[in-house]
Amino acid sequence: MNSVLEQQRSVHEEIERLEQAIVDQYMSQPKTQKERLENEHIVSKYLDRITEKSKQLYDLYDDKDGARKKEIDALATTSDSFGEFYERLRVIKDHHRKYPNEMAEPAELEFIYEQKQRHEDGTEEEALETLFSGEEGFGRFLDLNPLYTQYVNLKHIKRVDYLSYLSTFDDFKDTYPKETKVTADYRNYLTALRSYLESFFTRAKPLYNVENLRKETEDQFEQDWKARTVPGWEKKLGEEEEAQPQLFCVACQKQFSKQTVFDSHLTGKKHIKAQKQLMEQKGPMVDQAEIEKARQKALEEKEDKDKPIAWLEVLISKYVEVLSDHRNDTRANVERKQALTDRERALEQEQDELEIMENDSDDEDEDKIYNPLKLPLGWDGKPIPYWLYKLHGLGVEYPCEICGDFVYMGRKAFDKHFQEWRHAHGMRALGIPNTRHFHEITQIDDAYALWDKLKKKGRADDFKADTLEEFEDAEGNVFNKKTYEDLKRQGIL
Structure with a gap:
């Protein structure tokens, strides 16, 4: 079918079917964390397919090649009212004559069959287990142990235990000194921390709109950076040195904060070489305005170098704010495990494995209920003999x-x-x-x-109602009307 209108109709139908599949998926009430994750990952696949089909539909309506307009104009002609109709009918008949046994499968069935096959093969559970580490507990907790190792290897930071690190790792203003922030290891650490949190969002909260959160945070960051109100970066680097222009080295394009450091720099080989090159280019006299211009340029370059670090800190803080419940649960879980002995940890692990096996066996029992005779259900929810x-x-x-x-x-x-x-x-x-x-x-x-x-x-x-009409009390005892009313008045019933 090459008809543009038919393609549009087909895409609209597929989008509606996918939306209904999402509704059906939400109708099932998950009992465990694992089932909730399975549902959310399936819905995430449906949403990705809807996005893909919506882009295709937008291109069809955009009609850059004019095929849609041409087709509508052909249908609207009055010279040959039935010519176009019979031509389309001929195309449809030829198509079904060529493919007589073609079956139309809705898009959602692709995911349903795939999910059913993975569930029967047992690969679905394995896939979820491979998504998370043992410490993450199927997305309930954060696993920051590798990042904690990177943290303790940073320079000029205060060494703390893992539990304290979970409380302060996003406090970039007080936890990390400026001497640490200028190192390459710190930038690598921030990059790894951001990558982990984004990965955790994808695995544990697949339906959360991370892109929208990142965009809103970036817009706010640009405003705060211009207003000099970014936490930990309230004053751009160089504002304190602006009061001391005499500590700026023109040859090396570098600003110093202390006189002793500046004097030591003047005796260095690197400075002497740079000073010699400057003398050869501009002579012994350098204009003061040119010096100030070079100084401002050096400060701006320093600020541009620090801006990516500040952006990573703000973005990570926003991620942690959204994941605050997971962070609190992680701290509680780590604190609880630290209080356990080795034997208690082993018993807890065995208990978790036993619960997983029981849940699997319960699911199998529910799936095996077979009641072709429509027998009434007993107290255990199974058909009576x-x-x-x-x-x-x-x-x-x-x-x-x-x-x-x-x-x-x-x-x-x-x-x-x-x-x-x-x-x-x-x-x-x-x-x-x-x-x-x-x-x-x-x-x-x-x-x-x-x-x-x-x-x-x-x-x-x-016939007398007082003697022949019968009444029954809450316990099933039968009385005539007169006896029943007498006992009720006396408060016995």
Whole structure:
């Protein structure tokens, strides 16, 4: 099918089917963390496919080659009203004649079949296990042990234990001194930390819009950087040195903060070589305005060099803010494990494995429930034995016209219903007292005939509601009306 309109219709249908598949996926209530992750990863695949199809649909509506407009114009012509129609009909017939057994499978079935196959093969559980380390607990906790190793190897930082590191690793203003921030190891550390957090979002929160969070954070960062309000970078590098222009080295294009350091720099071989080159180019006299211009340029280059570091710090802080619950759970889990002995840790690991096996066996038992005879379910949620079903006669139907043609399954339920509200209401609607004379009477005509017979014999005249009309208390005891009202007034019932 080369029709642009048919392609658009097909893409619209596929998008709607994928949206319905997402709704169906959310209708299943996950019981464990693993099931929740499985659902979210499946929905994430559906959303990726919807995004892909939406881009395709946008290109079709954009109609850069004019094929859609040409096709619509051909349909709108009045000179040959049925020519285009029969031409399209011929194309459709040729297509189905060429592919007579072609089956149309909705897009969501591709994921459903894949998910079912992975579940049967056991590769689905293995895939989830490979996504997370043992410390992460299927996305419940953060595993910052490799990053902690990088942290303790940084220069000029205060060494802390892992538990304290979990509380302070995102405090870039006070935890990391400026001497550390200018090193290459610190930048590598920030890059690794950002990569891990983004990876954790992808694995543990696949439906979270990380791109939107990053864009909002970047816009706010640009404003704060221009306003000099970025935490830890409130003053751009060089503002303190602007009051001391005499400590700026023109030859090396470098600003110093202390006189002693500046004097030591003047005796260095690197400075002497740079000074010699400057003398050869511009002579012994250098304009003061040119010196200030070079100084400002050096400060701006320094600021541009520090801006990526500040951006990584702000972005990581934002990620950690969103993952605050995971960070708190991680601290609690680490603190709990530190209080356990080796034996207790081994027992805990065995218990976790046992729970996983029990959950798997429960799932298998639920999948194996087979009830082709539609037997009633017992207290354990499974069908009762067939012999018990036959013993109680639960397969025998007892309809009652007085109850509105309600059908009772089994003799026990049928005998009991004569004293229940449904049958009593039906008898009251007929104007007939619900007494023992009408037990086993289920047809309206039979009830009227018996009532007329009782009246002809004179029994109806002797009928007294106080003695013949029956009432039942909460425990199932039956009394006549007079006795029932007397006991109720005395507070016994």
